[in-house]
């Protein structure tokens with residue numbers, strides 16, 4: 001798949017996830033074979049105000065390329081200007097606009113998936129971004145509509161193509177569905193039939209079988225994986241191995257421990273202590289599952305008060321688990 005003039009090798013993408021797809025987790029997934037990774041969505045207003053926390057969310061290193069920075073906002077002026085600022089300051093490979101976030105705090109101001117209720121606003125925001133960022137491909141990630149009787153993804157897709165968007169990711173649930181029910185992959189197929197730019201299929205891809213099915217059913221150009229990568233970045237390795245015709249590799253306890261240690265070290269290098277501790281607890285509670293006594297180790301990490309306690313537990317795990 002090509003997005004603008006960027007070659008995306010095998011077309012397995014890591015979904016943007018707020019509070020999750022920071023630099024350490026993106027590097028872990030990239031090393032496992034994710035071809036394109038994204039930052040979590042960042043606020044256009046925060047970028048314009050040069051809010052440090054917002055700008056920190058965008059920091060990435062060259063090893064992560066190709067990388068997309070995802071933005072959200074409610075006015076063409078703000079989203080356009082923030083995109084230009086991101087291009088000048090960070091030079092990401094892709095700028096992605098979020099038209100999928102269902103959270104009321106975001107949609108009540110008209111940002112995120114609220115644009116699905118006003119396709120003129122979606123057009124204006126998207127055109128503003130495309131016009132402001134001359135050298136970076138602009139992509140969009142959206143849901144299928146606001147609610148089940150207003151699924152607008154085909155019309156939206158055609159507008160987005162017309163204004164110069166280079167690819168569209170569709171998470172085929174409506175805003176009112178949030179994460180309920182299942183993603184309607186047929187909508188991805190319909191979108192693919194109605195636009196001439198790459199379509200990235202997303203939603204409920206949890207296994208290699210799901211990956212095979214979504215590609216076959218929708219003919220999408222690439223597949224984006226979110227929740228299935230939490231505690232399981234090996235999903236990217238497994239799909240790549242499948243594509244190469246290699247046998248599926250078993251994920252051993254030693255593999256889990258190696259990734260835990262790598263992830264912890266990346267967090268320690270990149271975050272202040274309190275955040276490092278919290279994120280270690282979050283990710284380790286996903287990693288430490290599915291083996292004997294996993295809940296014992298999970299609890300030990302969860303009750304750690306500081307990095308020294310976390311490191312002590314990691315040291316014992318290294319001795320006792322491998």
Ligand SMILES: Cc1cc2nc3c(=O)[nH]c(=O)nc-3n(C[C@H](O)[C@H](O)[C@H](O)COP(=O)(O)O)c2cc1C
Nearest residue numbers: 015016017018040041141171203204205225226227
């Ligand atoms: C914790 C979490 C945070 C998310 N944050 C974002 C986000 O910042 N931007 C976005 O476009 N989608 C976000 N999403 C949606 C995912 O990118 C994806 O579309 C959705 O989870 C469906 O894919 P999946 O079934 O593979 O998880 C988030 C999802 C989760 C679970």
